[in-house]
Amino acid sequence: MEMLLSLVIGGLYAAGFYLMLRRSLAKLIIGLSLLSNATNLLIFTAGGLTRAEPPLVPRGADRPTGPFADPLPQAMILTAIVIGFGVLAFALVLAYRAYQTTGSEDLDAMKETDR
Amino acid sequence: MSIILTVLSGFIFASAAPFVHRFIKEGIGWIMALLPISLLIYFLTYVPMVAAGEVTIVSYPWIPRLGVTLSFYLDGLSLLFSLLISGIGALVLIYAGSYLKEHPQLGRFNLFILMFMASMLGVVLAGNLLTLFVFWELTSLSSYLLIGFDHERETARSAALQALLVTGGGGLALLAGLVMIGQIGGSFEFSLLLQQGDRLRGDPLYVPIVLLVLLGAFTKSAQVPFHFWLPSAMEAPTPVSAYLHSATMVKAGIYLMARLTPILGGTDTWFYTVSIIGGATMLVTGISALYQNDMKRILAYSTASVLGMLTLLLGLGATATIETAIIYLFAHALYKGALFLVAGAVDHETGRRDIRALGGLRRAMPITAAAAGLAALSMAGIPPLFGYIGKEVLYEAAQKLSGIGSYVTGLLMLASLLLVAVAGMVGLRPFVIGKKGVTHPEAHEAPISLRLGPVVLAGSGLLFGLFPSLAGYWILSPAVAAVLRQPAPLHLSLWHGWNEIVLLSLATTAAGAGLYAARERLLPAAEALKGIARWGPARGYSATLNGMMRLAQAQTRLLQNGRLRIYLMIVATSAVGLAGYTLLHRDGFIGLGIESELRFYEVAIGGVILAAAFLATQTRSRLGAVTALGVVGYGVALIYILYGAPDLAMTQFLIETFMVILFILVFYHLPGLTPFSEWKRRLRDGLLSLAVGTLMFTLAYLASHARFHPPISRFFAETSVPMAHGRNIVNVILVDFRAFDTLGEITVLSVAAFGVYALLKLRLEGKR
Numbered sequence: 053m054e055m056l057l058s059l060v061i062g063g064l065y066a067a068g069f070y071l072m073l074r075r076s077l078a079k080l081i082i083g084l085s086l087l088s089n090a091t092n093l094l095i096f097t098a099g100g101l102t103r104a105e106p107p108l109v110p111r112g113a114d115r116p117t118g119p120f121a122d123p124l125p126q127a128m129i130l131t132a133i134v135i136g137f138g139v140l141a142f143a144l145v146l147a148y149r150a151y152q153t154t155g156s157e158d159l160d161a162m163k164e165t166d167r
Numbered sequence: 168m169s170i171i172l173t174v175l176s177g178f179i180f181a182s183a184a185p186f187v188h189r190f191i192k193e194g195i196g197w198i199m200a201l202l203p204i205s206l207l208i209y210f211l212t213y214v215p216m217v218a219a220g221e222v223t224i225v226s227y228p229w230i231p232r233l234g235v236t237l238s239f240y241l242d243g244l245s246l247l248f249s250l251l252i253s254g255i256g257a258l259v260l261i262y263a264g265s266y267l268k269e270h271p272q273l274g275r276f277n278l279f280i281l282m283f284m285a286s287m288l289g290v291v292l293a294g295n296l297l298t299l300f301v302f303w304e305l306t307s308l309s310s311y312l313l314i315g316f317d318h319e320r321e322t323a324r325s326a327a328l329q330a331l332l333v334t335g336g337g338g339l340a341l342l343a344g345l346v347m348i349g350q351i352g353g354s355f356e357f358s359l360l361l362q363q364g365d366r367l368r369g370d371p372l373y374v375p376i377v378l379l380v381l382l383g384a385f386t387k388s389a390q391v392p393f394h395f396w397l398p399s400a401m402e403a404p405t406p407v408s409a410y411l412h413s414a415t416m417v418k419a420g421i422y423l424m425a426r427l428t429p430i431l432g433g434t435d436t437w438f439y440t441v442s443i444i445g446g447a448t449m450l451v452t453g454i455s456a457l458y459q460n461d462m463k464r465i466l467a468y469s470t471a472s473v474l475g476m477l478t479l480l481l482g483l484g485a486t487a488t489i490e491t492a493i494i495y496l497f498a499h500a501l502y503k504g505a506l507f508l509v510a511g512a513v514d515h516e517t518g519r520r521d522i523r524a525l526g527g528l529r530r531a532m533p534i535t536a537a538a539a540g541l542a543a544l545s546m547a548g549i550p551p552l553f554g555y556i557g558k559e560v561l562y563e564a565a566q567k568l569s570g571i572g573s574y575v576t577g578l579l580m581l582a583s584l585l586l587v588a589v590a591g592m593v594g595l596r597p598f599v600i601g602k603k604g605v606t607h608p609e610a611h612e613a614p615i616s617l618r619l620g621p622v623v624l625a626g627s628g629l630l631f632g633l634f635p636s637l638a639g640y641w642i643l644s645p646a647v648a649a650v651l652r653q654p655a656p657l658h659l660s661l662w663h664g665w666n667e668i669v670l671l672s673l674a675t676t677a678a679g680a681g682l683y684a685a686r687e688r689l690l691p692a693a694e695a696l697k698g699i700a701r702w703g704p705a706r707g708y709s710a711t712l713n714g715m716m717r718l719a720q721a722q723t724r725l726l727q728n729g730r731l732r733i734y735l736m737i738v739a740t741s742a743v744g745l746a747g748y749t750l751l752h753r754d755g756f757i758g759l760g761i762e763s764e765l766r767f768y769e770v771a772i773g774g775v776i777l778a779a780a781f782l783a784t785q786t787r788s789r790l791g792a793v794t795a796l797g798v799v800g801y802g803v804a805l806i807y808i809l810y811g812a813p814d815l816a817m818t819q820f821l822i823e824t825f826m827v828i829l830f831i832l833v834f835y836h837l838p839g840l841t842p843f844s845e846w847k848r849r850l851r852d853g854l855l856s857l858a859v860g861t862l863m864f865t866l867a868y869l870a871s872h873a874r875f876h877p878p879i880s881r882f883f884a885e886t887s888v889p890m891a892h893g894r895n896i897v898n899v900i901l902v903d904f905r906a907f908d909t910l911g912e913i914t915v916l917s918v919a920a921f922g923v924y925a926l927l928k929l930r931l932e933g934k935r
Contacts, residue, residue, distance in 0.1 A: 066860025121811030
């Protein structure tokens, strides 16, 4: 399974990076979004995969009974997902305003406007 | 009052200077001079002690862990310089209060010049190499501020920068040299290093040390080929030129060489480097002085010439030449300080400094003229001025040198006769001779504050000329003894009877007078020299400066080109190259663990995610791309569910849905996903992306198997209920164990929200 997830991660990085190299602003943001998913998945995989119970403490016990998934990477990814969303929302609106102002979504054309 | 206070008080006084100036305008110079006058008195109290051979050392821990102390050291050499710095400092402050009376930034000027005074005292009183270096750099800095004081003039700014770069560059070399001395000598303290001379001279690093230290001294003391900054520095207000660029700061290099003579001197390397550079400077700048017309530039070149002479004398290293260096240094400080201040007074009263446009000023400015005359006579080496004694010991010392005595005497005579001519040009011509018909109806005698400096300095030249043992016994002997490390009683007197030296002296004066008379006729020949001078080191300086600017611009254009793509490519190429190299060459693949079991629906999910990601890169449809993104996001959420992370899956589903809506809203306003680049570029990007993907695949695969430490999650699992009273461990981590992370996350989200709101509400200027 680690092999499969690593392949997925590699594929998402490759696709995200390819899109970020494009001149289109919209593609850049799509790439960013793919990259953020890939990174979350990377943390998840690197933290160790446990096909086990979620990290919950059953009622009546004071610690998990039996094997449980590592909660720490999950907590980090949870934070990362939300922050990634914030960044993307901002990037999207920025792209929208940039397009409105410059009339182009070609990054090379935009570079010329501040000259 | 201890020695450290003499240095610190200058900095304290300096910081108060602008505020004092705000309230007191009248006679500010006299108030400011109170500090240097009290310092002068304080240093004078040390004279009997130091003359008796006592050395005062004060030391404070500064950076104890690095063995760095802030220590001060007062011996004859330090005392001579301290007296010059505080004495001339007082006169210059009084002078400046009047000279810059109309200048709105006089307060700032006083701040800079007091800061300089304190730093310069720090240099000469420093008891170890690092203390010395700190104050050394502070003098460069204050010199920069003072040269560029009239910062609205471009020439002043570039002259200031030039001086800073040249002396600062030399300072860096000096630092390297000093650190090496400290490493080899085992200490930075002078008092300990003085015992380590033989060890340093025998060390294999001796030659680099000498060259580095001398680079610092030569740049500071305007030696060839670094002399060009000194004439440029004449952009500074005249009190600064008199104080920094004639009497004190430029002598810091001389001070350093004298101070280090017992530690580094006495070898062939030292002898040849110092004396050849000194001799070259003496002649090159001495001749250059001859074809200047600006009083200040004439004085600047002749100052450099004397600095060269002092360097030469220190380089020769004989007892007699070192004695002479100290004696002449003192004589020069007196007459050159006076002449600079006179030049300033003339400029102040007539608005001119060009000697061709000045003449007959003795009628309008009799007292200034008298001071100028005395100083010029001292410079020309005419009895009974102190300069005469300086010249006499000069020839005597040169004669005593075995083997090369006659050559050195010849060189010194040449330099001296140039000085005689220069003395005529600045001390005599504007006042006595000058052009017929040049009148200065507007000129009148300078006020007392402008006259005081020249009169006191030139008068001292006369006083010490008549009573040479006064200076010789109390001040100069101890200074010489400090350099030679043995008692050096000087027997100075004005008249030794008729001998060879007197004849040489007379001959020099006569030849100098002849040169002065013939100067007008020699000037056309000097034009040719000017042509050569244009190819001098000043040109090298500007070429270097321009070259560095161009290099900086070129690399900025290359690296900061404003294209995100290029930045990404550089980052990706370096990451792939470096990490890939390490993986391949450093056993990156060790420690693979057991692969967990694979189920068919997992393969399906992975396949769908990859296919959707590929689709996102290829589609031209906006909706298609957003859909693909959504599929990727939901697929990742499914993986979270399969591996025990329901919280993640829920958040991911929610956020992914939001994101798709947001994308659609925005993409509705954007044009279609038209490809901008041609296939070749796409192929290149594709290959690079595949490389990135492969690297990340490898890293992810290795990371999922590598376990260097046991996970710390057991702690969270065990304490979640007892300590935090929560059964969902992930949630407990977020809101309790790592609550600050969450606080940061909330902050980021709020900032993003404000940003989004502001961007949407922003009214574009052009559209109104």
